[in-house]
Amino acid sequence: xxxxxxxxxxxxxxxxxxxxxxxxxxxxxxxxxxxxxxxxxxxxxxxxxxxxxxxxxxxxxxxxxxxxxxxxxxxxxxxxxxxxxxxxxxxxxxxxxxxxxxxxxxxxxxxxxxxxxxxxxxxxxxxxxxxxxxxxxxxxxxxxxxxxxxxxxxxxxxxxxxxxxxxxxxxxxxxxxxxxxxxxxxxxxxxxxxxxxxxxxxxxxxxxxxxxxxxxxxxxxxxxxxxxxxxxxxxxxxxxxxxxxxxxxxxxxxxxxxxxxxxxxxxxxxxxxxxxxxxxxxxxxxxxxxxxxxxxxxxxxxxxxxxxxxxxxxxxxxxxxxxxxxxxxxxxxxxxxxxxxxxxxxxxxxxxxxxxxxxxxxxxxxxxxxxxxxxxxxxxxxxxxxxxxxxxxxxxxxxxxxxxxxxxxxxxxxxxxxxxxxxxxxxxxxxxxxxxxxxxxxxxxxxxxxxxxxxxxxxxxxxxxxxxxxxxxxxxxxxxxxxxxxxxxxxxxxxxxxxxxxxxxxxxxxxxxxxxxxxxxxxxxxxxxxxxxxxxxxxxxxxxxxxxxxxxxxxxxxxxxxxxxxxxxxxxxxxxxxxxxxxxxxxxxxxxxxxxxxxxxxxxxxxxxxxxxxxxxxxxxxxxxxxxxxxxxxxxxxxxxxxxxxxxxxxxxxxxxxxxxxxxxxxxxxxxxxxxxxxxxxxxxxxxxxxxxxxxxxxxxxxxxxxxxxxxxxxxxxxxxxxxxxxxxxxxxxxxxxxxxxxxxxxxxxxxxxxxxxxxxxxxxxxxxxxxxx
Amino acid sequence: xxxxxxxxxxxxxxxxxxxxxxxxxxxxxxxxxxxxxxxxxxxxxxxxxxxxxxxxxxxxxxxxxxxxxxxxxxxxxxxxxxxxxxxxxxxxxxxxxxxxxxxxxxxxxxxxxxxxxxxxxxxxxxxxxxxxxxxxxxxxxxxxxxxxxxxxxxxxxxxxxxxxxxxxxxxxxxxxxxxxxxxxxxxxxxxxxxxxxxxx
Numbered sequence: 022x023x024x025x026x027x028x029x030x031x032x033x034x035x036x037x038x039x040x041x042x043x044x045x046x047x048x049x050x051x052x053x054x055x056x057x058x059x060x061x062x063x064x065x066x067x068x069x070x071x072x073x074x075x076x077x078x079x080x081x082x083x084x085x086x087x088x089x090x091x092x093x094x095x096x097x098x099x100x101x102x103x104x105x106x107x108x109x110x111x112x113x114x115x116x117x118x119x120x121x122x123x124x125x126x127x128x129x130x131x132x133x134x135x136x137x138x139x140x141x142x143x144x145x146x147x148x149x150x151x152x153x154x155x156x157x158x159x160x161x162x163x164x165x166x167x168x169x170x171x172x173x174x175x176x177x178x179x180x181x182x183x184x185x186x187x188x189x190x191x192x193x194x195x196x197x198x199x200x201x202x203x204x205x206x207x208x209x210x211x212x213x214x215x216x217x218x219x220x221x222x223x224x225x226x227x228x229x230x231x232x233x234x235x236x237x238x239x240x241x242x243x244x245x246x247x248x249x250x251x252x253x254x255x256x257x258x259x260x261x262x263x264x265x266x267x268x269x270x271x272x273x274x275x276x277x278x279x280x281x282x283x284x285x286x287x288x289x290x291x292x293x294x295x296x297x298x299x300x301x302x303x304x305x306x307x308x309x310x311x312x313x314x315x316x317x318x319x320x321x322x323x324x325x326x327x328x329x330x331x332x333x334x335x336x337x338x339x340x341x342x343x344x345x346x347x348x349x350x351x352x353x354x355x356x357x358x359x360x361x362x363x364x365x366x367x368x369x370x371x372x373x374x375x376x377x378x379x380x381x382x383x384x385x386x387x388x389x390x391x392x393x394x395x396x397x398x399x400x401x402x403x404x405x406x407x408x409x410x411x412x413x414x415x416x417x418x419x420x421x422x423x424x425x426x427x428x429x430x431x432x433x434x435x436x437x438x439x440x441x442x443x444x445x446x447x448x449x450x451x452x453x454x455x456x457x458x459x460x461x462x463x464x465x466x467x468x469x470x471x472x473x474x475x476x477x478x479x480x481x482x483x484x485x486x487x488x489x490x491x492x493x494x495x496x497x498x499x500x501x502x503x504x505x506x507x508x509x510x511x512x513x514x515x516x517x518x519x520x521x522x523x524x525x526x527x528x529x530x531x532x533x534x535x536x537x538x539x540x541x542x543x544x545x546x547x548x549x550x551x552x553x554x555x556x557x558x559x560x561x562x563x564x565x566x567x568x569x570x571x572x573x574x575x576x577x578x579x580x581x582x583x584x585x586x587x588x589x590x591x592x593x594x595x596x597x598x599x600x601x602x603x604x605x606x607x608x609x610x611x612x613x614x615x616x617x618x619x620x621x622x623x624x625x626x627x628x629x630x631x632x633x634x635x636x637x638x639x640x641x642x643x644x645x646x647x648x649x650x651x652x653x654x655x656x657x658x659x660x661x662x663x664x665x666x667x668x669x670x671x672x673x674x675x676x677x678x679x680x681x682x683x684x685x686x687x688x689x690x691x692x693x694x695x696x697x698x699x700x701x702x703x704x705x706x707x708x709x710x711x712x713x714x715x716x717x718x719x720x721x722x723x724x725x726x727x728x729x730x731x732x733x734x735x736x737x738x739x740x741x742x743x744x745x746x747x748x749x750x751x752x753x754x755x756x757x758x759x760x761x762x763x764x765x766x767x768x769x770x771x772x773x774x775x776x777x778x779x780x781x782x783x784x785x786x787x788x789x790x791x792x793x794x795x
Numbered sequence: 796x797x798x799x800x801x802x803x804x805x806x807x808x809x810x811x812x813x814x815x816x817x818x819x820x821x822x823x824x825x826x827x828x829x830x831x832x833x834x835x836x837x838x839x840x841x842x843x844x845x846x847x848x849x850x851x852x853x854x855x856x857x858x859x860x861x862x863x864x865x866x867x868x869x870x871x872x873x874x875x876x877x878x879x880x881x882x883x884x885x886x887x888x889x890x891x892x893x894x895x896x897x898x899x900x901x902x903x904x905x906x907x908x909x910x911x912x913x914x915x916x917x918x919x920x921x922x923x924x925x926x927x928x929x930x931x932x933x934x935x936x937x938x939x940x941x942x943x944x945x946x947x948x949x950x951x952x953x954x955x956x957x958x959x960x961x962x963x964x965x966x967x968x969x970x971x972x973x974x975x976x977x978x979x980x981x982x983x984x985x986x987x988x989x990x991x992x993x994x995x
Contacts (some may be wrong), residue, residue, distance in 0.1 A: 106928065110811055113816040247930055248931055255946050269843075272840055651810075665819060706840075707840060789841055
């Protein structure tokens with residue numbers, strides 16, 4: 022008789038000791054991030070360290086649970102003003118990164134790309150880096166070496182990146198990955214208001230009568246903000262969502278405008294046209310507080326709903342509905358995110374939203390105004406203090422002589438030593454291809470996944486003679502470098518971040534870094550010392566840098582001088598500008614109707630719609646658009662290693678409308694002018710028939726960014742991720758997701774990779790797919 | 796009226812699965828999530844709703860009633876506990892009896908697993924992990940009065956009809972309502988920003 026495969030030995034399977042791990046726990050694909058003794062930790066001796074989530078621009082408050090041994094082992098929700106206990110799945114799982122076995126714990130190095138990376142001493146890695154910087158700069162000039170920062174860094178470190186590049190490396194080429202995030206919104210806000218931040222706090226959403234979300238997938242990218250959206254809806258606010266996909270929030274909207282990607286400015290110009298036609302403008306507000314209105318008004322006349330409806334692929338009546346709902350509301354707010362910003366006319370798209378808010382007088386009041394949703398944790402703070410190619414601390418312009426003089430005084434250098442403005446992140450990659458930039462230090466960014474047109478990016482990086490990367494996991498970009506510096510994770514250092522409201526919050530240190538790991542601050546200061554600028558970088562840690570940053574920002578619009586670590590801990594966050602230590606901060610802008618322009622007015626700008634950079638033709642008749650999924654963060658370097666998040670969303674997909682004849686999970690080849698890749702089809706009516714959506718968190722050969730175009734907005738230099746021409750075809754097999762790279766000697770966690778070959782889970786993601794009815 | 800309990804509001808669910816991750820973090824089940832998401836109109840809409848144990852009150856927990864091993868206990872405060880691992884025989888009677896499709900059997904261990912309302916937390920006055928973190932408030936823990944103070948006019952249902960049988964539950968569902976306008980405060984308690992009252 023054959024043994025029964027289901028036979029159970031109850032003596033071993035029924036644990037009589039309730040303290041033993043219960044059965045079934047092994048079913049979860051733990052990537053190793055959860056401490057082995059997670060559920061046996063001495064929780065009576067635990068400490069709760071108040072801090073914030075490391076991920077998106079909401080910056081939810083959370084406690085990290087620290088055991089008696091000083092190790093982070095869990096998370097506990099925190100009743101902070103921003104999130105009031107709420108966390109999204111990324112926030113719940115974030116702590117698992119801290120002691121993850123994939124953490125880099127020793128510098129890695131190789132002298133040429135033909136060799137394998139090997140562990141070396143800090144001295145060897147630092148000396149090699151410094152000698153390469155010197156070699157390249159002596160042969161090709163200072164600007165042949167570049168520095169690329171990141172918007173997940175604390176603001177102190179972002180400040181230091183700008184200073185390090187300009188004072189220690191003495192190059193003009195410094196930029197950061199926030200360039201891929203919300204520089205379009207920043208550009209538009211600067212043009213219209215001369216201040217680069219959201220106008221209203223999140224809490225104002227609760228007070229509005231009409232909430233317009235343009236290209237903002239709040240449900241997946243900023244899930245915790247949904248509570249504010251639902252709060253507004255509870256008290257009857259009209260919800261308008263402008264998005265080519267039916268997102269979770271669009272599902273419940275009063276008006277969902279499913280326009281064709283890349284047509285936003287035509288839509289908003291047309292909404293303004295209706296507002297004007299129906300006499301719904303706030304003429305008193307315009308006369309007192311705006312310039313450029315006559316020109317904007319004349320331009321809007323060219324966008325009657327009939328024309329815009331044709332451009333946008335939507336019913337003309339929707340334009341009228343939106344105009345009436347927004348303009349007639351006693352208080353209305355507009356929030357936008359990457360959906361309208363990732364375009365070759367990203368700045369212009371944002372300007373059309375500002376024009377609408379201004380024309381209807383919805384500015385500077387509780388429940389009326391505008392907000393920009395930053396994708397990265399410190400997308401806001403990361404650009405405020407000089408990490409951006411053209412900016413100095415405090416948002417000063419590097420082209421302005423007075424601003425340069427002020428900063429040189431603080432930095433203790435001659436003005437002639439301060440380099441000129443640099444170029445943007447994508448332009449630096451093109452310069453790397455042309456060998457104008459021959460060496461690069463990347464700090465906590467992963468352009469191999471996050472920049473568009475992967476083949477160009479790979480070629481650019483491969484063309485460099487030397488490339489060093491800072492990170493705490495071996496990202497796809499770091500795996501290609503000559504030197505990798507293992508740096509601290511957010512829970513191992515203190516520092517501030519500014520969230521999407523421009524609220525500065527303090528992150529606290531929860532545990533000591535592992536042996537062999539240094540803070541980014543230490544590495545930059547040590548490199549500076551070895552480059553001969555040690556006296557300018559005598560910082561003991563974040564606190565020292567913050568004190569200099571406060572001084573460097575004093576008197577500017579982005580004034581941090583009244584913010585101290587102590588005040589941040591007392592208040593839970595202060596919104597800049599905060600010019601003195603008794604100033605409460607500025608949660609809402611323009612309350613007295615004046616902007617930060619010298620004339621105090623909103624400078625309205627004329628916007629003419631133009632088509633996206635990648636033209637449609639018979640070969641490429643459809644639109645490819647990209648975006649995020651709730652379980653993963655940006656390039657996925659952090660979240661593709663956490664079991665729960667991998668299990669939730671193991672791989673990318675191509676979201677297509679049922680009219681194309683695909684069945685759920687069938688291989689669909691997406692072809693653009695840059696290349697083609699095969700994804701499982703996710704068939705749903707929640708997307709426009711002429712549009713395909715792919716989430717972008719994975720590397721090649723399943724990278725959406727191998728297909729996207731590296732066309733840039735001429736002003737903000739943001740790439741046009743949200744629209745390119747494509748076609749879809751049936752294919753034989755699905756491209757497999759590669760495992761995240763790990764350092765030599767480290768074990769790859771097969772648990773997180775099991776799902777690489779899984780078919781698309783039928784219920785993932787968010788019920789978009791079906792195998793029966795499509 | 797019901798005391799502190801869980802309220803499920805499908806109209807607020809965004810399908811993010813924070814509840815699923817949070818449930819896994821709770822010390823009750825140690826790494827195993829007891830929540831799953833349902834997608835009622837899959838392929839047509841992104842609608843979703845979390846499914847947790849409804850903690851049936853009348854008849855008292857059909858799962859417990861049919862358990863031949865007396866493994867499912869109901870506490871005095873109405874929480875239907877998961878099967879006692881020292882008594883459960885993995886027979887799946889509870890799975891068949893539950894009208895909401897909640898208990899699951901770990902086939903390998905032949906043991907039942909289900910939500911016990913985070914008894915390790917609720918017994919100490921804390922909300923269950925899922926309802927604590929739920930970013931949208933689709934899962935809410937508190938009294939019906941607290942819920943209605945936050946969401947004026949909200950109606951809930953704790954009685955469900957299955958054919959000729961009626962089941963009253965300890966966990967309630969929010970009933971879709973007509974859209975009406977409510978004065979401030981609506982939704983969430985209005986908060987202060989940097990000590991400044993934003994209602995002015």
